[in-house]
Amino acid sequence: xxxxxxxxxxxxxxxxxxxxxxxxxxxxxxxxxxxxxxxxxxxxxxxxxxxxxxxxxxxxxxxxxxxxxxxxxxxxxxxxxxxxxxxxxxxxxxxxxxxxxxxxxxxxxxxxxxxxxxxxxxxxxxxxxxxxxxxxxxxxxxxxxxxxxxxxxxxxxxxxxxxxxxxxxxxxxxxxxxxxxxxxxxxxxxxxxxxxxxxxxxxxxxxxxxxxxxxxxxxxxxxxxxxxxxxx
Numbered sequence: 001x002x003x004x005x006x007x008x009x010x011x012x013x014x015x016x017x018x019x020x021x022x023x024x025x026x027x028x029x030x031x032x033x034x035x036x037x038x039x040x041x042x043x044x045x046x047x048x049x050x051x052x053x054x055x056x057x058x059x060x061x062x063x064x065x066x067x068x069x070x071x072x073x074x075x076x077x078x079x080x081x082x083x084x085x086x087x088x089x090x091x092x093x094x095x096x097x098x099x100x101x102x103x104x105x106x107x108x109x110x111x112x113x114x115x116x117x118x119x120x121x122x123x124x125x126x127x128x129x130x131x132x133x134x135x136x137x138x139x140x141x142x143x144x145x146x147x148x149x150x151x152x153x154x155x156x157x158x159x160x161x162x163x164x165x166x167x168x169x170x171x172x173x174x175x176x177x178x179x180x181x182x183x184x185x186x187x188x189x190x191x192x193x194x195x196x197x198x199x200x201x202x203x204x205x206x207x208x209x210x211x212x213x214x215x216x217x218x219x220x221x222x223x224x225x226x227x228x229x230x231x232x
Contacts, residue, residue: 020077020078021075021077022077022103023104024048024050024073024100024106025073025106026071026072028046028070028110029109029110031109031112033115037090037112038116038224038225039223040162040165041066041068041162041164043218044218044220044221045065045220046072046086046087046088047063047064047065047216048064048065048066048072048084049062049063049083049087050083051083052078068164077100078100082099082100088110088220089215089220089221090112091110091111091145092215093110111140111142111145112139112222113140114138114149114210114211115135115137115138115139115222116207116208117135118207119133119134122205122227127196128196128197128231129195130156132154132192132207133189134188134224135188136184136186136189136207145213147212147213148212149181149182149184149185149209149210149211150177150182150211151175151208151221152184152208153168153209153221154174154193154207155208156168156169156193156203156204157204158202163205163206164206171194172195173193173194174191174192174193174194181209189207198231199231200230200231202228202229202230202231204228205228206223206225208222
């Protein structure tokens with residue numbers, strides 16, 4: 001029994017590595033407006049790709065996502081040297097190399113595929129539907145990223161202040177695709193909810209548009225800023 005106990009003890013291994021505690025944070029800015037890039041949470045938004053070169057020239061990529069206002073923050077990073085690439089609905093940027101120890105605060109300036117801007121304020125109609133106007137235009141002169149506009153969406157949701165392709169209410173949201181969507185490029189479009197909104201509820205509104213171009217396997221939307229509307 002003593003021998004068995006000793007054998008078991010000798011096989012026990014302890015993880016002596018400290019938990020990751022360094023931080024990579026930052027903001028992705030729209031080069032055309034100087035404001036943070038409007039995107040969404042999740043796979044359809046900003047993704048940050050990390051390549052840890054501290055121990056290997058061909059490491060396994062590690063990804064994490066950003067928030068819908070173009071910011072990102074990861075507080076569980078191991079110290080080391082990283083190649084950092086930010087990806088989204090914009091002309092791709094080259095990888096940057098940084099040493100991470102403590103907090104690394106980054107700023108990226110990008111050319112979005114499209115700029116989608118509000119024109120005026122949302123209008124509550126007599127039947128409780130809501131009409132908005134937005135201008136959709138190219139965000140880059142790079143011909144490699146000027147494909148047709150494939151989709152235009154008016155996203156509407158109640159509840160948490162996150163709205164986009166990843167979080168919308170299909171009872172109200174409006175979907176336009178194909179030739180009709182592409183014809184909206186360079187114009188101010190008017191979009192009205194599919195159904196009346198309910199009185200007393202607070203809704204979050206955005207217009208998004210995307211081109212027929214995949215980045216890392218996804219066709220991502222460019223967005224207006226979010227507008228919050230409390231229905232009378």
